[in-house]
Amino acid sequence: GAVVSQHPSWVICKSGTSVKIECRSLDFQATTMFWYRQFPKQSLMLMATSNEGSKATYEQGVEKDKFLINHASLTLSTLTVTSAHPEDSSFYICSARRGQPNQPQHFGDGTRLSIL
Amino acid sequence: QQQVKQSPQSLIVQKGGISIINCAYENTAFDYFPWYQQFPGKGPALLIAIRPDVSEKKEGRFTISFNKSAKQFSLHIMDSQPGDSATYFCAASVPPGGFKTIFGAGTRLFVKA
Numbered sequence: 001g002a003v004v005s006q007h008p009s010w011v012i013c014k015s016g017t018s019v020k021i022e023c024r025s026l027d028f029q030a031t032t033m034f035w036y037r038q039f040p041k042q043s044l045m046l047m048a049t050s051n052e053g054s055k056a057t058y059e060q061g062v063e064k065d066k067f068l069i070n071h072a073s074l075t076l077s078t079l080t081v082t083s084a085h086p087e088d089s090s091f092y093i094c095s096a097r098r099g100q101p102n103q104p105q106h107f108g109d110g111t112r113l114s115i116l
Numbered sequence: 117q118q119q120v121k122q123s124p125q126s127l128i129v130q131k132g133g134i135s136i137i138n139c140a141y142e143n144t145a146f147d148y149f150p151w152y153q154q155f156p157g158k159g160p161a162l163l164i165a166i167r168p169d170v171s172e173k174k175e176g177r178f179t180i181s182f183n184k185s186a187k188q189f190s191l192h193i194m195d196s197q198p199g200d201s202a203t204y205f206c207a208a209s210v211p212p213g214g215f216k217t218i219f220g221a222g223t224r225l226f227v228k229a
Contacts, residue, residue, distance in 0.1 A: 006159070034217075043205060043219045044160070093159045104150055105217055107159035 001027050004096050006108030014116055015086060021079045021111045023094030029074035030096035034105060035067070038091045050077055084115045118143060120208050122220030129227050135193040137223045139206035142187065148209035150217070151180065151191050153202050160205060164191070196227045 003026040011019055023033060032051050036044040050056040050071035058064050066088075068080040077096075081088055091112050095105040121140045129135045139149075148167055152160035166173045166180040166189065173180045179192040193200055206220040 004159075041222075041224075043221045046216060049216065095159075104162045104165060107152075107161065109159045110157070112157070 002098075002104075002106040003027050004030075004094065004106045004108040006094055006111055008111060009109060010112045010114075012114045012116065013084065016083055019081045019084055019113060021081075021092055021094070021113075023077045023079070023096065023108055025075045025096040025098070025106070028096075028098045030077075030098055031074065032097045033071055033077040034095045034097075035069060035077075035079050036093045036095070038093060038110070040091075044093065047079075081113065084113070086115045089113055089115045118210060118218055120206060120218050120220045122206050122223060124223060125221065126224040127226070129196045129225065131196065131198060131227055131229050133196050133227075135191075135196045135200065135225055135227070137191045137204055137206065137225070138188065139190065139220050140186075140188045141208050143208070143210070144187065146208040146210065146218075149180070149182065149189050150207050150209075151178075152205045152207065152219075154205065154222075155202050163204070193225075196225075198227045198229050201225055201227050 005024045007022045035047045038044050047062045048056045048058045048069050050069050052071050052074050056069035071077040091110050093110040095107045097105045123138050150165035151163045153163045154160040164175050164178045166182050177194045182189045203222045203224050205222050207217045210216040
């Protein structure tokens, strides 16, 4: 159990376009979902935390208008990178957690975003 | 105070050997310490986790040793195999409520056949 599906796994698009990444918990209800960004050979950098039905909480330095997060249901969260530019190219990973806060996070397989 | 310091940055171990990765923290209020394994191009997968009221937890070839007084914890991989070659992240959950997980910098493990 505790499977998190992330889609798409890889996307290439032109500068200026918006890209939506989906994160779904397939076999559990995720009260909290997290979005991370990971640069090559580096650790995971938390971008934002979202609870179902609430506005996302963004980490310091993360542009809210740039990275739109929606957590409309207990099984789906989306990250939209608006007006993407080459510097937004990165590996984006979501995770989901159910129930009590001290439960483990379960990660998706990530989305590699390349902006040309 | 919210950092988790992980070492070494990279590790090369012979097949059958023991891989040891260490982590240290400062915030004594951390109350959940997971280890994640990440293969290239994939998301991290939970490997094993421990809470501070336990000094050791073992699952198969993987063991976490936890030293609360020293504020350190480590991952031991016994009988290391080439398939264990991956990046390992230690982490700690931030109270109250463990809303965030703070990750260490990661250790790239390579097990030589």
